[in-house]
Amino acid sequence: MTAALVSAAVGLWLMAAPAVLGYGGASADSDRVVGPLVATFAIAAASQSTRSVRWVNLLPGAWLILSPAWLGGPWTAAVNSVLSGIAVVALSTVRGRLSYRMGGGWGILFK
Amino acid sequence: MELQRARTGTDVPPGWDYNPADWSQRIPIIGVALLGCAIAVYLALFQYGIVADVWEPFFGDGTRRILDSPLSHVLPVSDAALGAFAYLLDAATGAIGGRARWRTMPWMVLLFGVLVGPLGAVSVALVIAQPVAYDAWCTLCLASAAVSIVMIGPSMDEVLASLQHLKRNRGRFWRAFWGKSA
Numbered sequence: 001m002t003a004a005l006v007s008a009a010v011g012l013w014l015m016a017a018p019a020v021l022g023y024g025g026a027s028a029d030s031d032r033v034v035g036p037l038v039a040t041f042a043i044a045a046a047s048q049s050t051r052s053v054r055w056v057n058l059l060p061g062a063w064l065i066l067s068p069a070w071l072g073g074p075w076t077a078a079v080n081s082v083l084s085g086i087a088v089v090a091l092s093t094v095r096g097r098l099s100y101r102m103g104g105g106w107g108i109l110f111k
Numbered sequence: 112m113e114l115q116r117a118r119t120g121t122d123v124p125p126g127w128d129y130n131p132a133d134w135s136q137r138i139p140i141i142g143v144a145l146l147g148c149a150i151a152v153y154l155a156l157f158q159y160g161i162v163a164d165v166w167e168p169f170f171g172d173g174t175r176r177i178l179d180s181p182l183s184h185v186l187p188v189s190d191a192a193l194g195a196f197a198y199l200l201d202a203a204t205g206a207i208g209g210r211a212r213w214r215t216m217p218w219m220v221l222l223f224g225v226l227v228g229p230l231g232a233v234s235v236a237l238v239i240a241q242p243v244a245y246d247a248w249c250t251l252c253l254a255s256a257a258v259s260i261v262m263i264g265p266s267m268d269e270v271l272a273s274l275q276h277l278k279r280n281r282g283r284f285w286r287a288f289w290g291k292s293a
Contacts, residue, residue: 015242032242040235040260047264049131049271102268103126103275 003094004046004054010087011039014064017080027073027081034060038088045092048100054092061088122211124272125279131268132213132220140265141205147258148198150251154178154191166251173247180245182237190237194255197230201262213272215290224270227262234259 014035018028038060045054064085068078122130130136156162158178167174177183183190204223208216234256241248280287 018242029243033239036235036238036256040231043260044231044263047267049268050264053264100128101126102128102271103124106271106274109274109278 001046001048001096003091003096004042004051007042007054007057007088007091008039008046010084010091011035011037011042014038014084017084018077021076021080023074023077025073026071027068027077030063030067030071031077031081034064042091048098049102049105051095051098052106054094057088057092061085061092064088124213124275126275127272130210130213131272132208133210136265136269137205140262141202143258143262144198144202144205147255147262148195148202150255150258151191151195151198154251154255155189155195158183158189158191167249169250170248173241174249174251176245176247177241177249177252182240182244190233191255194230194234194259197226197233198259200226201230205266212290213269214276214287217273217277217288217290220269220273224266227259227266230259231263 012035014031017031017035018024038057041053041056041060044050045052045057062085064081066085068081071078071081122133124130153162154165157165165174165178178189178191186193201223204219204226208219213220238253238256241252277284277287
């Protein structure tokens with residue numbers, strides 16, 4: 001749950017970053033689209049029953065790491081994007097502690 | 112966000128440590144949905160000119176620009192009015208049924224789960240549209256979106272319990288789905 005909340009914070013930071021670091025254009029649009037998505041999936045993954053949703057953030061995470069290569073923009077935007085992306089990818093791999101049994105989870109529905 | 116462990120004897124689904132349909136689990140979700148409804152009603156009142164001014168502590172005229180934007184009025188009713196209705200549906204489908212409703216009323220639990228999802232999805236889309244399409248932010252719109260997203264995770268354990276119940280009773284799926292004789 002801690003990892004999910006930190007990941008959500010990264011998403012919120014991405015929403016604010018263009019204003020805080022002072023950049024616009026495609027880099028800003030990218031952050032303002034990806035930020036809310038990262039925050040949403042992270043917050044959904046904070047609950048134990050939906051912890052697997054954290055894997056969805058691998059996609060926006062990869063986008064954050066790779067996209068500066070063709071989005072251009074100022075270096076602050078690029079560095080911020082790559083660092084945020086690395087954090088999101090790393091955090092989405094952290095499962096955290098699952099303290100409740102839930103009848104075998106979602107997996108048994110497909111058995 | 113595990114709200115509180117709720118141990119309630121036979122109402123705990125097989126293989127579970129707690130009952131996801133217990134009131135201690137559901138009341139916080141219902142409360143949050145009603146909060147979202149209250150915010151949306153307020154924003155809708157401004158959109159329909161019933162309230163002349165709208166509260167915005169951080170983003171200047173951002174809230175006005177967002178709430179008066181064409182995107183907010185794409186549909187016959189404004190987005191906030193639609194949101195208020197969706198929150199109310201979430202609260203109602205979250206409240207209907209007893210503490211064992213994961214097996215006595217699976218259709219209601221699944222309806223609840225299905226309604227919570229789109230509300231969150233539309234909220235996120237609107238959050239993205241604020242700065243990208245209109246270069247503005249709206250504090251209460253963000254708060255409302257946060258409410259709808261916070262609801263998703265805690266709602267899904269109950270849905271999982273109902274789906275597992277239907278899976279166990281797949282031989283008489285529709286009877287189980289409508290909660291006829293458990």
